[in-house]
Amino acid sequence: MTGSQHRLASLHDVELATLAATGDRGAFGELVRRHGSAVRGLLRRMGAAPSEADDTAQDAFLAAFEGIAEYRGEGAFAGWVKRIAARQYLRRLQRERRLASLALEAEEADEVQAGPDAAQRIDLDEALKALGAAERLCVTMCYGAGLSHAEAAEALNLPLGTVKSHVKRGLDRLRTRLAPADGAVEGRRGNG
Structure with a gap:
């Protein structure tokens, strides 16, 4: 150096x-x-x-x-x-022109929601890949890039409520997918 x-x-x-x-x-x-x-x-x-x-x-x-x-x-x-x-x-x-298909993919992902099992509990990157494209974009923009829900909605040209729904649904799925097998998640709530 x-x-x-x-x-x-x-x-x-x-x-x-x-x-x-x-x-x-x-x-x-x-x-x-x-x-x-x-x-x-x-x-x-x-x-x-x-x-x-x-x-x-x-x-x-x-x-x-x-x-x-x-x-x-x-x-x-x-x-x-x-x-x-x-x-x-x-x-x-x-x-x-991928954004036009994101809403359809998110709807399909809602219909096909698999339950978690121990073999599926993997790292965050793998868990993010399991989300629908719209959820993955919204979650990573708001939590990975630090954008507010409103900024993400503007960038994606989506209604604010839609972005909030994608983020909530995506976070819920991530929590389920990444939860410890012993169900210890409930005991840790309250710090977040």
């Missing part, structure tokens, strides 16, 4: 963003190094194939670099760039 890389690695995200806003590509490169895998992970949870997640993350970081002056450090840089990435991915979905 060179002296410049070491210096950049020791800076806070807000300091790096300030440097990047002045044209320091190395500072922005450090932000990409720090947050790139988290952004790609969010996109994969939203349903993107690995190569699509990589491409969308790259597009999101390019958009973030172009708009870095808009980042004021009021929230975490990771959250800011994840929101950009989520919106980039949604634009890709809209271009591919």
Whole structure:
């Protein structure tokens, strides 16, 4: 690691963003190094194939670099760039006209709801894949990208109530799917 890389690695995200806003590509490169895998992970949870997640993350970081002056450090840089990435991915979905089929897929998923068994209790990524596409998008946008229900509704061009329903239904399914086999979920409620 060179002296410049070491210096950049020791800076806070807000300091790096300030440097990047002045044209320091190395500072922005450090932000990409720090947050790139988290952004790609969010996109994969939203349903993107690995190569699509990589491409969308790259597009999101390019958009973030172009708009870095808009980042004021009021929230975490990771959250800011994840929101950009989520919106980039949604634009890709809209271009591919997949959103029209999401409502139909969500209705079909409601009709075919399998009960959980111990073999199906798997990690969060696998559990998210089991959700309908609309539920997965709404849950990951609201909890993975940090968008409010209203922001997600606007980005998806869906009514607010529909987004809230998808999030609630998706979270209920995730809780069921990820619940301990001994039923200990009830005893842990109250902390959330």
